[in-house]
Amino acid sequence: MAVAHNDEKQAPFIAGKARLLGDALDKIDHVRVAQFDGLLVDFASRKKPNAVIRGLRAVSDFEFEFQMALMNRKLEDSVETIFSHAERGIHLSELAPG
Numbered sequence: 001m002a003v004a005h006n007d008e009k010q011a012p013f014i015a016g017k018a019r020l021l022g023d024a025l026d027k028i029d030h031v032r033v034a035q036f037d038g039l040l041v042d043f044a045s046r047k048k049p050n051a052v053i054r055g056l057r058a059v060s061d062f063e064f065e066f067q068m069a070l071m072n073r074k075l076e077d078s079v080e081t082i083f084s085h086a087e088r089g090i091h092l093s094e095l096a097p098g
Helices: 014-025 038-046 060-075
Strands: 001-003 032-036 052-056 079-084 091-093
Touching: 001 014, 001 038, 032 038, 038 060, 052 060, 060 079
Parallel strands: 001 032, 052 079
Antiparallel strands: 079 091
């Protein structure tokens, strides 16, 4: 799991957020929490995750996140994005490579 640092957003608890997530996910195998600066696709290229999971709070988030996922795929075709919505049973996945 990655926590992004964004100078444009006021997030005084970013280090605390990463620590809280790390504590909560510590017992799950193959899940680690890291902080990063810059582009998600660059971070993913270095860390080689199986997938990038993006949470959608509302359907309106999808258009922006989908455009980001397509650009990430264009920059690094090994980066797959999976979208997950808080509503139980709703899971959206980016178009398969092709």
